[in-house]
Amino acid sequence: MFDPRGDRTLAEGGPPPKRVRVVSPRRDARRRSERRPDAVELTEQTGLGEIYLTALLRAQLRLSVAILLAVGGILVGLPAFFLLAPGAAAATLGQVPVIWLVAGVAVYPIVLLAARLHVRMAERIERDFTDLMAGR
Amino acid sequence: MNTLTSGWGLTAIILVCVATVAVGALGLRLSRTTSDFYVAGRIVTAGWNASAISGEYLSAASFLGVAGIVYSLGTHMLWLPVGYTLGYLVLLVLVAAPLRRSGAYTIPDFAEARLSSSRLRRIASVLVVGIGWLYLLPQFQGAGLAVQTVTGASPAVGSLIVALVVLVSVAAGGMRSITLVQAMQYWLKLAAIAVPGFVLSWLWLRGGQPLPSVTDPGGPFAGALPAYPMREHPLYATYSTLLALCFGTMGLPHVLVRFYTNPDGRAARRTTVIVIALLGAFYLFPPVLGMLGRVYLPTLPTGTRADSVVLLLPSAITPGTLGDLLSAILAGGAFAAFLSTASGLTVSVAGVIDQDLLSGAINRRLGGDLPRTHSFRLASVVAILVPYAASWLAPGATLADTVGMAFAIAASTLGPLLILGVWWRRLSVIGAAAGLIVGGTLAMGATVATLLGVGRGSGGWLPVLLAQPAAWSMPIGFTTAVLVSLATPRSVPVNAARAMVRLHAPEEVTARVRPPAN
Numbered sequence: 001m002f003d004p005r006g007d008r009t010l011a012e013g014g015p016p017p018k019r020v021r022v023v024s025p026r027r028d029a030r031r032r033s034e035r036r037p038d039a040v041e042l043t044e045q046t047g048l049g050e051i052y053l054t055a056l057l058r059a060q061l062r063l064s065v066a067i068l069l070a071v072g073g074i075l076v077g078l079p080a081f082f083l084l085a086p087g088a089a090a091a092t093l094g095q096v097p098v099i100w101l102v103a104g105v106a107v108y109p110i111v112l113l114a115a116r117l118h119v120r121m122a123e124r125i126e127r128d129f130t131d132l133m134a135g136r
Numbered sequence: 137m138n139t140l141t142s143g144w145g146l147t148a149i150i151l152v153c154v155a156t157v158a159v160g161a162l163g164l165r166l167s168r169t170t171s172d173f174y175v176a177g178r179i180v181t182a183g184w185n186a187s188a189i190s191g192e193y194l195s196a197a198s199f200l201g202v203a204g205i206v207y208s209l210g211t212h213m214l215w216l217p218v219g220y221t222l223g224y225l226v227l228l229v230l231v232a233a234p235l236r237r238s239g240a241y242t243i244p245d246f247a248e249a250r251l252s253s254s255r256l257r258r259i260a261s262v263l264v265v266g267i268g269w270l271y272l273l274p275q276f277q278g279a280g281l282a283v284q285t286v287t288g289a290s291p292a293v294g295s296l297i298v299a300l301v302v303l304v305s306v307a308a309g310g311m312r313s314i315t316l317v318q319a320m321q322y323w324l325k326l327a328a329i330a331v332p333g334f335v336l337s338w339l340w341l342r343g344g345q346p347l348p349s350v351t352d353p354g355g356p357f358a359g360a361l362p363a364y365p366m367r368e369h370p371l372y373a374t375y376s377t378l379l380a381l382c383f384g385t386m387g388l389p390h391v392l393v394r395f396y397t398n399p400d401g402r403a404a405r406r407t408t409v410i411v412i413a414l415l416g417a418f419y420l421f422p423p424v425l426g427m428l429g430r431v432y433l434p435t436l437p438t439g440t441r442a443d444s445v446v447l448l449l450p451s452a453i454t455p456g457t458l459g460d461l462l463s464a465i466l467a468g469g470a471f472a473a474f475l476s477t478a479s480g481l482t483v484s485v486a487g488v489i490d491q492d493l494l495s496g497a498i499n500r501r502l503g504g505d506l507p508r509t510h511s512f513r514l515a516s517v518v519a520i521l522v523p524y525a526a527s528w529l530a531p532g533a534t535l536a537d538t539v540g541m542a543f544a545i546a547a548s549t550l551g552p553l554l555i556l557g558v559w560w561r562r563l564s565v566i567g568a569a570a571g572l573i574v575g576g577t578l579a580m581g582a583t584v585a586t587l588l589g590v591g592r593g594s595g596g597w598l599p600v601l602l603a604q605p606a607a608w609s610m611p612i613g614f615t616t617a618v619l620v621s622l623a624t625p626r627s628v629p630v631n632a633a634r635a636m637v638r639l640h641a642p643e644e645v646t647a648r649v650r651p652p653a654n
Contacts, residue, residue: 053633056640061559064229071225079215079374103214104423108416111218111225115409118229123402126642133645 052132059125067118071111078102144460145286148468152324153301156475159317182403186410188315189394191322192480193220193411194418195271196278199325199473200443201536202419206426207433208361208442212370216536217419219378221412223385223543228408231386233401234558234639237646241396242488243387243550250557250639252629253565259572261492263549265519266580268389268485271542272523274535275478278443279471280527281535285440285447286467292528298471299524302478306486307513315397321476326418328469332450332462333421336428339453361434369600372607377540380606384543387550389488390480400643425449443535446470482519490515537603541583544606548575552614560621561636564628567621575613579605 082088082099091098198220205213240246243264248257279298280291287293305317385391398404429445432452436442447470450462490512549572556563556571582605590602601608621628629635638646 049637050633053637053640057559057636060640067229068226071222075218075222075378076375079212079378080371083212083371083374097211099211099214100423100427103211103218105420107218108221108419111221112409112412112416115225115228115412119405119409122229122233122405126402130642130644 052129056125056129060122063118063121063125067114071114074110075107144464145467148464149283149286149297149471152468152471152475153297155320156301156317156472156479157305159320182398182407182410184315184319185394185397186407186414187322188318188397189391189407189411190414190418191318191320191325191476192390192394193415193477194322194325194473195477195539196275196470196474197536197539198418198422199329199470200278200281200446201274201534201539202422203426203429203446204441204443205534205536206423207429207445210361212374214423215374215378216381217422219381220385221415221419222378223381223383224408224412224415226382227386227391228405228412231554231558232395232404232408235386235392235554236395236398236404237401237639237641237643238635239396239638241393242484242491243389243392243554244488244492246392246557247553247568250629250632250635251563251565251568252631253569256565256569256572258492259569260550260553261488263545263572263576264389264488265485267387267542267546267550268481268488268519269523269526270545270583271388271539272478272481272485272520273527274538275474275481276524276527277538278535279474281441281444282447282467282470282474285444286463295524295527298474298478299520301475302482303516303520305475306479306482307516318476318480321472322414322418324472325469325476326414328465328472329418329421329425332466333424335458335462336450336453337424340428340431343453361430369597373600373604376544376604376607379610380540380544380547380604382547383551383555383610384545384547384606386554387546388542389484390477393480393484393487402642422446428453441534478520482516486512486516486519489518494518540604541579541586544604544609545576545579545583547606548579548609548613552610552617556614556617556621558639560618561632562621562625562628563617563632564621564624564626566624566627567617567619570620571613571617574616575609578609578612582609 082103088098093101198217202213202217202220205216235246238246238249240249244257244260247260248254276295276298277291279294281294283289283294283297284291395404395407398407425446429449433445433448436445436448440448446466447463450459450466453459454462494511494515552571552575553568556568582602585602586599590599
């Protein structure tokens with residue numbers, strides 16, 4: 001029997017010593033045998049990780065810019081329209097000014113719809129990304 | 137205004153203050169450790185959190201200022217509340233989820249986590265404190281105005297009440313109590329503006345007074361009342377303000393903190409959508425009150441600010457008990473607005489002062505003996521005292537204008553920092569710092585010049601450009617950050633790609649790499 005301490009007396013008689021397990025303090029360190037998770041490639045700036053990250057970033061940014069342009073396009077035009085066309089600013093629907101219905105009421109549901117659309121699409125992009133990382 | 141009004145109005149104000157402190161004390165019983173103190177232990181659900189974000193966001197400028205500015209300057213100012221809401225859409229699509237995933241609690245935290253530079257963190261801290269103070273200023277002024285309108289007391293009384301209540305609830309309860317308080321404040325504010333809004337509109341419809349659409353005592357409703365000078369170049373001013381609101385909201389000190397309370401990036405997005413709905417619902421009402429002001433209060437007594445039109449309106453429409461009651465409700469709601477925004481700002485500003493300025497100095501002197509909660513309390517005193525003192529000195533810009541300046545500075549500095557930090561890997565430390573310094577100097581310079589009255593009354597472009605700087609200072613700050621970053625590729629942090637993964641990859645993916653530590 002191999003005893004690292006060379007203490008022969010223990011091997012011959014008396015109670016066996018309590019086993020001491022020596023472990024690394026880095027309990028969260030990756031085990032060598034474990035399969036290398038794909039996400040590690042993401043963080044370690046490997047060529048593949050770079051491609052994944054760029055694709056994710058690009059998809060999300062494209063979505064964000066599209067939403068901003070759509071909402072911005074509507075909203076950039078309106079103040080100019082009402083300011084440059086005094087007739088439109090003074091127009092009323094029944095008793096209520098049209099500018100009120102547009103800027104005071106109708107704008108808010110539009111913004112809310114854009115927000116909901118963005119959340120749905122952004123989550124879809126993330127789901128696809130997660131599936132991609134898990135499926136490989 | 138008769139004594140009855142002052143009695144009811146005062147009662148409403150006292151009730152709101154007592155409720156705020158009481159709910160704060162309730163939260164205090166729940167908050168135990170420093171991390172509870174700061175971020176509510178992250179057990180807040182999306183609905184509560186969205187109410188809290190909205191409650192904190194709807195400030196004096198929203199409750200009194202929007203109606204005041206629509207009343208005095210006309211329907212073109214309807215874009216102002218739209219901009220206040222749009223800021224959250226921009227925040228949602230550009231930074232909401234990544235900011236939450238960054239794990240940053242404050243903007244300086246984000247700057248340091250993303251760019252690994254403590255110097256950049258220091259610059260961001262100074263900006264956060266400056267913007268926070270500028271935003272606190274109109275809260276104190278609005279409170280003074282409300283108390284003055286309701287009771288006739290000196291404006292100093294109202295400011296002092298807000299300062300004390302905020303100090304007690306922030307220093308005692310920290311963030312958890314504040315989350316409860318803020319959520320309650322949103323619904324309080326919505327009720328306090330919606331009920332008078334409906335009642336007064338109904339009285340107006342029944343009374344059959346014509347809408348001031350084309351001609352009214354002061355001219356077309358689209359334009360300004362004669363007592364308030366029409367602004368030069370209104371189209372530029374509108375676009376510049378919208379830009380400041382869109383890109384400034386994400387940079388406000390008290391906004392990011394709330395996103396940290398969400399459990400993950402997805403929840404942060406969903407919370408923001410609810411916030412947009414809640415804000416939209418609220419903003420239906422202030423312009424209606426402004427419009428009714430045009431019908432019933434074609435001129436205000438001399439020396440009265442347009443911001444107080446909301447509080448004067450009920451008595452003008454229906455003198456007597458009903459009018460007094462509605463006035464009291466509005467005064468209570470306005471006070472809720474000052475308290476909630478001021479508390480949120482104070483927590484954030486105090487957090488930054490504590491973490492980045494006070495703690496280090498104190499620990500060096502005392503050898504680390506002072507508990508964190510004590511230094512946070514000390515920081516909140518500093519955070520309140522400075523803007524409170526400034527509210528005595530500052531000249532009377534309208535509430536919406538002062539808040540607009542805070543937005544413009546945020547949009548020229550912290551907004552670009554967040555956007556570039558989230559989306560652009562090649563942002564360098566030097567580039568980010570240059571962007572903050574250039575954008576900040578320009579926007580703050582314009583703010584100071586406006587407050588000092590540079591070019592006022594001269595007509596032409598100069599005062600307009602200075603009063604609404606975002607349209608030029610934000611692109612300059614943004615471009616500076618980009619160009620300097622391109623010129624200094626060596627100061628791009630080595631861990632930029634790792635930081636970007638953390639910001640953008642869904643939690644399920646990053647969790648596989650790193651088990652949830654600490």
